[in-house]
Structure formats: C-alpha cells, structure tokens
Amino acid sequence: MSKDLLTVKNYSVSSGSISAVRQVDFKVSENEKLGIVGESGAGKSMLGLSLMGLLPFGWESTGSAELAGRELVSMSEKDLVGIRGRDISMVFQDSLSALNPMKKIGKQLEFAFKHAEVSRSESFDEYILTLMHSLKIDDPELSLQKYPHQLSGGQRQRILIGMAVACNPRLIVADEPTTSVDSVIQRDVLDVLISNVSRLGASLVLITHDLAVVSNYCEKIIVMYAGKIVESGPVVSVMGNPKHPYTKALIGSHISLKHIKSGMSKRLPVIPGMMPAIQAIPTGCAFKTRCGSATAACEVQPPNFLVGERTVSCWHIEDQSE
Amino acid sequence: MSIFLFRRFLAFLVAFFLTSILIFVLVRVIGGNPATTLLGEYSTPEAVREIEIQLGLDRPIVIQYFEWIINLCSGDLGTSFRSGLEVNYLLASAIPVSISLSIGALIVAVLIGFPLGIISAVKSYRGSGTALDFFSQIGVAMPIFWSGALLSMFFGVRLGLLPTGGWVGWSENYAQSLRHLVLPSIALGIGIGSVITRFVRTAVVEVMRQDYVRTGRAFGMSEYRALFSIGLRNASLPIVTVLGNIVSHLVGGTVITETLFSMPGLSRMILDNVISRDILVVQNLVMIIVVYILIVNFIVDISYFSLDKRLRVK
Numbered sequence: 001m002s003k004d005l006l007t008v009k010n011y012s013v014s015s016g017s018i019s020a021v022r023q024v025d026f027k028v029s030e031n032e033k034l035g036i037v038g039e040s041g042a043g044k045s046m047l048g049l050s051l052m053g054l055l056p057f058g059w060e061s062t063g064s065a066e067l068a069g070r071e072l073v074s075m076s077e078k079d080l081v082g083i084r085g086r087d088i089s090m091v092f093q094d095s096l097s098a099l100n101p102m103k104k105i106g107k108q109l110e111f112a113f114k115h116a117e118v119s120r121s122e123s124f125d126e127y128i129l130t131l132m133h134s135l136k137i138d139d140p141e142l143s144l145q146k147y148p149h150q151l152s153g154g155q156r157q158r159i160l161i162g163m164a165v166a167c168n169p170r171l172i173v174a175d176e177p178t179t180s181v182d183s184v185i186q187r188d189v190l191d192v193l194i195s196n197v198s199r200l201g202a203s204l205v206l207i208t209h210d211l212a213v214v215s216n217y218c219e220k221i222i223v224m225y226a227g228k229i230v231e232s233g234p235v236v237s238v239m240g241n242p243k244h245p246y247t248k249a250l251i252g253s254h255i256s257l258k259h260i261k262s263g264m265s266k267r268l269p270v271i272p273g274m275m276p277a278i279q280a281i282p283t284g285c286a287f288k289t290r291c292g293s294a295t296a297a298c299e300v301q302p303p304n305f306l307v308g309e310r311t312v313s314c315w316h317i318e319d320q321s322e
Numbered sequence: 323m324s325i326f327l328f329r330r331f332l333a334f335l336v337a338f339f340l341t342s343i344l345i346f347v348l349v350r351v352i353g354g355n356p357a358t359t360l361l362g363e364y365s366t367p368e369a370v371r372e373i374e375i376q377l378g379l380d381r382p383i384v385i386q387y388f389e390w391i392i393n394l395c396s397g398d399l400g401t402s403f404r405s406g407l408e409v410n411y412l413l414a415s416a417i418p419v420s421i422s423l424s425i426g427a428l429i430v431a432v433l434i435g436f437p438l439g440i441i442s443a444v445k446s447y448r449g450s451g452t453a454l455d456f457f458s459q460i461g462v463a464m465p466i467f468w469s470g471a472l473l474s475m476f477f478g479v480r481l482g483l484l485p486t487g488g489w490v491g492w493s494e495n496y497a498q499s500l501r502h503l504v505l506p507s508i509a510l511g512i513g514i515g516s517v518i519t520r521f522v523r524t525a526v527v528e529v530m531r532q533d534y535v536r537t538g539r540a541f542g543m544s545e546y547r548a549l550f551s552i553g554l555r556n557a558s559l560p561i562v563t564v565l566g567n568i569v570s571h572l573v574g575g576t577v578i579t580e581t582l583f584s585m586p587g588l589s590r591m592i593l594d595n596v597i598s599r600d601i602l603v604v605q606n607l608v609m610i611i612v613v614y615i616l617i618v619n620f621i622v623d624i625s626y627f628s629l630d631k632r633l634r635v636k
Contacts, residue, residue, distance in 0.1 A: 085541040
C-alpha cells in the first residue's frame, strides 16, 4: 500500500451561497493516476483550479486538502507561489489561450524552469532539450524560437505538459488536456503526459469527460455530478460494474463501434434531461430528477456507502457484489 | 522590418497628398474671396483683380495647387497678406508654445493615467477600483473650458500662485515659462489622463483575465510579477494605439486651451487666420498639423515593432 499524497476531506468550492464542489472526500496515493469524470459544469475544473489556489475572484475553498502533509486550504498566497510548479502543477486545456501569445515558447518554458531552482547535473539548455525530446517535439531547437501561434495544437499542448513537469512536481492536475487537440493525436498527447508522469514518479489527477481515456490510463476513477462525487473506486470495478445510476447512464451513453455498425436507425443513448445549474441544485440527491430508480428516499442526500473498495452515493444499490 | 517601414512610408505619402488635395479644395469651397476680404466691401473690381494677380489667384486651380505643394515641401510657407509677415516667422514663435503645451499636458496625462489605470485594474473587483472608475468618468466628462476656468480662478485669482494666462518665451525666462505652463497643462491633461486611465484599466483587466496569466501563476509567478511581466506588456499594444490617437487629438484640445489661457500658439494662429480669411495661411497651418498627425501615427506603427516581437517574424 503506497502512501497518500493528497487527502481531500469535506472539501467544497463556493462563492457565496453557490457551490461548484460540494463536500467531496478523496485520496490520491503516490504514483497513482486518478481520473475525474463528469459532464460540463459538474465542478471538475473548479476542483482542479482550487487545489492550485487559482480560483477566480470571489470563489473560495473550504474543508481540508492536504498535499504531503501541508494544508492547501488555509495556505497563504506567498506559500502557494512557492509550491505551484514545484509540488503541484497543472496542465491546462485550450493550449492557444493558455500560452502567452507575445512570448517565445523557449522564454515561457524558461520561466517554468527557472522558478523551480531544481538542481541539475546537466546545463539548463541541455535539460530543456532532453525534456523537449521526452515530449516528442520535432525539431526542439527551432520550436523554442517560435511563438505559440506558429505551433500546432498538439505541439502547444505538449509544451504545456513540459511546463507542468519541468520542476518534478509530486502531483500534476491535468484539466482536459486533449480537448483542444485533434482527435487523431489525442492519444499521442496523452501518451506523452503519462510517460512523463511515470518518469517523474508523480501522481496524476486527470480531469476529463472521456470515459475511455480514464479506463485506458487511470487506476482510480471519480464520477462527479453537480459538484458531488457520486461514485469512486478502482477503474476496473467501477467501469466493469457501475453501481450508481448516473455512472451506469454515463457508461451507457458511450458510443461504441456497436452503435455505428447497427446503423443510423438506432438513436444514440442519452441521459434524459439536464444537469441542474449550480444555482439551482435540488435538496437530497441531485440526480433524482433524471434518475429512473428515484423514490421518496432520494429527497434526503444519500451518504457515501462503501461497496468493497469503492464509495457509492445512492439509496438504491441493488447488488452489493464487487 | 524594412519592407514594413517602406510600406508605412508609402502610406504616409499617399495620406499626405490626399489630405493636401482635400484641404486645398475645402478652403476654396468655403468661399469668400481673400482679395475682397483684404480690400473691404467697397473695393473696385480693378483693385480686386490686381490683388488676385498678386496672390496668384487668377491662375488655373491645378497650377495653384502644385505651386502650393512645391513651396510647402521646400519649406516656403508664404506670407500672410494681412500682416505682411512671413508665415515661417509667425510659426517660429507659435510652434514652441503649442509643443510646450502638448508635452506638458501629456506629462500630466501620463502621470495621472498610468498609475491610476493600473491601480484601478488591480482593484477592479473592489471598492477602491470602482471609486477610481467613477472619478475617471468625471474627468472624461469635464470640458476643458470649465475645468480650465476653475483652475485659473482658484490657483490664479484666489490664491495668486500661478499666472492665469499669457506666455513668456523659453529663451526669455524659463522659470516663468514653466509657471505659465502649469495651469493649461493640468487643464488639458486631466481630461486626457482620465481617458488614459480608462483605457489602461480596460486593457490591463482584459489581459489579466486571460488564461495565459493563470498559466504563468500556475508555475510559480506571483500576482504582481504576472501583472508587470505579462499584464502590462500584453496590454501595451492597445494602449499605444490609444496614446497615438490621443496625441493626434491633442491638437483640438490645444485650440480651446490656448484660447482660454490666451497663449499665442499654433491653434490660436489658425483660429485667427480663419476669422480673417487668410486662406493661404490657413491651408499651410492645417497642412502642418496633418504632417504632425501623420508623423505621430508613423511613430505608433514603428513602436509596435519594439513592443510586439511577433511582428518581426516572417
């Protein structure tokens, strides 16, 4: 059993009476890859940003989030500046807007490196070039001299990954790292991310809405709905035998080759209705409005029931088998 | 870079000739025969004719235009037929006044605009930012003739600290020149400074909410470092564009300010000559302002190069 790196307890992210993340608990062990899935607006990105202490103005996190024994929630901005990049770092989505359009790639990478003051046997330039190779960037010397708009989306995303891994952080939060990348090269970009995470022995929190990505790359999964964790546990058991109605529906709406082969006459499976907006989350179970098995019991928020190694937040868990 | 400069220079020339034609035509369309104006209402046709020949108004209009342009380019701005003095001589005393006023006003405006704009951007979500925003709105809305009159009433008349108007040449007594410059510069600079405040604020707020600022902070950049190394740099392009426009429009402000503080500057000179229908002088003076504005815009274009290195990339 490896040590816990990040321990999140009773953690919420809110602005006034509005909450994007509501009382979540989870752990990330050392060397572990955790996938967080959910629809847009489920609070995944806000959760990621809040761990970095980069919430938009007016938002704050409460509860507890300990990274290697240090509490992030009450940490001062000065201390946060010290750990960002070094202990915890982030890969952002939309690589074009996440890179400064007016600075050369090399300069931007340099900053991500310099601040870290990582002791290195090789020279600074050598280190950058080694990293560029591990990112599988063609012609690294030339790419360093370019501006973000001169690179392809995939190349830019790799640069962002490079910035995130530059200072050997212990935890990397990747917020939909492949949304802005052509689907053909999404896999390449993810492979680069995963190989770098493994190389550093870091832990990864991979935020995505792509279940296939999580089942391919992660060991643990968290399914979020309207700011709450509805189901979490080992990827194999959650994906193979989902317990929560929402997880079932999410996996059920995944398009596979079967659907395509069966012809267009068959409609794609969807979850009826919409996830409630964060201003209007109903009391009790938030999924009850779209859930086929909802009953009067669902008016009360279900606790996180333990089923084997996983937690499920539902009153209607039919079978208790793993 | 050289291709860019060459193209900008061509654009400069085209703009110069197009505006010169426009001014030449407009001044004549406005009407009023300068010869009649000069001689008075009861002049004889013979006398008018004689003056017209003397001023060259009898020749074909195209020839008149080219003669004017050639003289203008060779630095001969002609003679004011009213005072009989050379326009170059009149300009030599007027231009330093206008330039001093413009520079003074710009210094006041930049000293107000940049710090307040940046503070107001940083505090944009807080009360102090809203308060600054409110005061800059008032600053923009205040007309020069009103704020200028208030200033000269308070500091000039009530306190007697500074002269309420007039001008002393730099070569005569520069301390006196400075004293004469303070109130007009502030009067003109407050409005411009408020405009700059608002633009700096908007540009910086806009840049600071960009994702790449967050990226910088995610890798250990402090908020203030992000503001100075990313925020101001990336906000500089829109700010320089606006500064260029402001410097161009300053000419309009100097007309009112020079009149209000009775300063013998270029704008006052134009106004006087428009009233006395000295059309040759007017068209020359307006052309000088056109060249000034074109040069300012040219400098703005060039400064993009030093601010945005992307432009140097092929």
